[in-house]
Amino acid sequence: MxxxxxxxxxxxxxxxxxxxxxxxxxxxxxxxxxxxxxxxxxxxxxxxxxxxxxxxxxxxxxxxxxxxxxxxxxxxxxxxxxxxxxxxxxxxxxxxxxxxxxxxxxxxxxxxxxxxxxxxxxxxxxxxxxxxxxxxxxxxxxxxxxxxxxxxxxxxxxxxxxxxxxxxxxxxxxxxxxxxxxxxxxxxxxxxxxxxxxxxxxxxxxxxxxxxxxxxxxxxxxxxxxxxxxxxxxxxxxxxRRGEHLEVTIPDADLRQAAALVEQVPGVSQVTVENGRLRIAAPERAGADINRQLATHGLFAGSITPRHNSLEEFFLELTEGETSS
Ligand SMILES: Nc1ncnc2c1ncn2[C@@H]1O[C@H](COP(=O)(O)OP(=O)(O)OP(=O)(O)O)[C@@H](O)[C@H]1O
Ligand SMILES: [Mg+2]
CATH class of the missing domain: 3.40.50.300 (P-loop containing nucleotide triphosphate hydrolases)
Known part of the structure; x- marks a missing residue:
């Protein structure tokens, strides 16, 4: 209208x-x-x-x-x-x-x-x-x-x-x-x-x-x-956009070793291991390079999923520990 x-x-x-x-x-x-x-x-x-x-x-x-x-x-x-x-x-x-x-x-x-x-x-x-x-x-x-x-x-x-x-x-x-x-x-x-x-x-x-x-x-x-x-x-x-990240699962792998490898990929700013998967702060287009880097070292991704933190998650992070009054 x-x-x-x-x-x-x-x-x-x-x-x-x-x-x-x-x-x-x-x-x-x-x-x-x-x-x-x-x-x-x-x-x-x-x-x-x-x-x-x-x-x-x-x-x-x-x-x-x-x-x-x-x-x-x-x-x-x-x-x-x-x-x-x-x-x-x-x-x-x-x-x-x-x-x-x-x-x-x-x-x-x-x-x-x-x-x-x-x-x-x-x-x-x-x-x-x-x-x-x-x-x-x-x-x-x-x-x-x-x-x-x-x-x-x-x-x-x-x-x-x-x-x-x-x-x-x-x-x-x-x-x-x-x-x-x-x-x-x-x-x-x-x-x-x-x-x-x-x-x-x-x-x-x-x-x-x-x-x-x-x-x-x-x-x-x-x-x-x-x-x-x-x-x-x-x-x-x-x-x-700031909340953009990729989630990667790698069955039967040492995730710490995988994280160290992924950190070397251009465009990746941070890698953490969370809930049995890698959480990679990087734009979606970095997915292919991450996949290649892992495969080169004999690690094979089960899934690579682009994710957005909604503003809600962002907000909850910022207000963590807040009690309403
Ligand atoms: N006239 C007043 N005298 C004393 N404290 C007050 C007064 N008005 C507001 N406050 C306090 O100031 C704080 C901010 O209140 P305010 O109503 O501005 O919050 P708000 O963000 O609008 O909250 P809500 O989402 O619940 O509407 C609260 O802790 C409230 O108790
Ligand atoms: Mg109010």
Whole structure:
């Protein structure tokens, strides 16, 4: 599904289509302490128009506290938040003008239709162009159910209407804090499908989540936090490539001897013996050379399997020993 970017956002920000993008949100050294507890610890983040940044961390990592500071609702202990260069705490109008966020369940009337509820919100906001409602209902996949009463909606549909309502004034930054919480897998997927469309329209999207596959599926970049600290940041695809390795089984062989041989093969950066097989950090194309090296020395591989660490495994490694709070 693709909906044309509305004029203001396309003009102000540039979209993926024309390649231009600008920094919408920047935090620098952002820190929040609650008494002894440092909930957010010298955090540097930035989000650009047209991209989805996954803000990933286990429960209690400091994601919602960070969102609160971005919205100017929580005062940082130190460090800065800038929305288009402005401080949301002292220049609060920048938040109402350029950020759409669901921080709690938005208020909808049960006996009004989804469309009439959106209309009511639009009237409160003022200045929402006429065509915007139907455009948004299409974007969140509610066009066919728009005339049905809100009370007949599933939880996922209610959530999607909530997202539509935050988009009414075409905010440059959309913040989704655990948007799929409490939804069944189908409902989660419906929300997830919307997210890339938001970025395609030129919105900058900050998706706070503890669900790794969610981030893996819809984000361009990911910032991983633990105990308030940024522990890893980068492009999702690049992080996945980092986990590329080969698994080799060699029946009836001395695996230590085999590992020493494989280490000499160009492109191989590390070899370990795990669960009766070799785990070789190397790109997939090194497989043939590894096979040849082993065979030359009278060792014959039973299988050579390329594997990817999912972001999930990567995340679990990083947060090992973490207890949720
Ligand atoms: N107002 C507060 N007073 C004291 N401690 C707080 C306050 N708000 C948050 N905390 C603590 O700060 C830490 C970070 O909480 P936060 O809600 O930001 O985490 P989160 O990453 O959003 O977690 P979750 O995935 O569970 O939503 C937690 O240890 C939490 O208990
Ligand atoms: Mg939270």
């Amino acid at each position: 693709s909906v044309a970017a509305t004029a203001p956002i396309a003009a102000a920000l540039g979209t993926r289509q024309n390649g231009a993008s600008v920094t919408v949100l920047e935090t620098h050294d952002l820190t929040k302490r609650f008494k002894q507890l440092t909930a957010v610890d010298h955090l540097d983040l930035n989000v650009r128009s047209g991209e989805v940044l996954g803000f990933l961390g286990p429960n209690g990592a400091g994601k919602s506290t960070t969102v609160g500071m971005i919205l100017g609702l929580i005062r940082p202990t130190s460090g800065t938040v800038r929305l288009f260069g402005k401080d949301p705490l002292t220049q609060h109008e920048i938040v109402s003008k350029s950020v759409g966020a669901i921080i709690e369940n938005p208020a909808f009337y049960p006996y009004l239709s989804g469309r009439d509820n959106l209309l009511a919100h639009a009237k409160m906001l003022g200045g929402v162009p006429k065509g915007r409602l139907d455009e948004l209902l299409t974007l969140v996949g509610l066009r066919d159910r728009a005339k049905d009463k809100f009370k007949t909606y599933s939880l996922g549909m209610k959530q999607r209407l909530g997202i539509a309502s935050t988009l009414l004034n075409d905010p440059a930054l959309v913040i989704l804090d655990e948007p799929t919480n409490g939804l069944d897998p189908a409902g989660q997927r419906e929300i997830r499908e919307i997210i890339p469309n938001l970025a395609d329209q030129g919105h900058a999207v900050l998706l706070a989540s503890h669900m790794l596959h969610e981030v893996e599926q819809v984000c361009d970049r990911v910032a991983i936090v633990r105990k308030g600290k940024l522990i890893e940041e980068g492009e999702v695809q690049e992080m996945l």
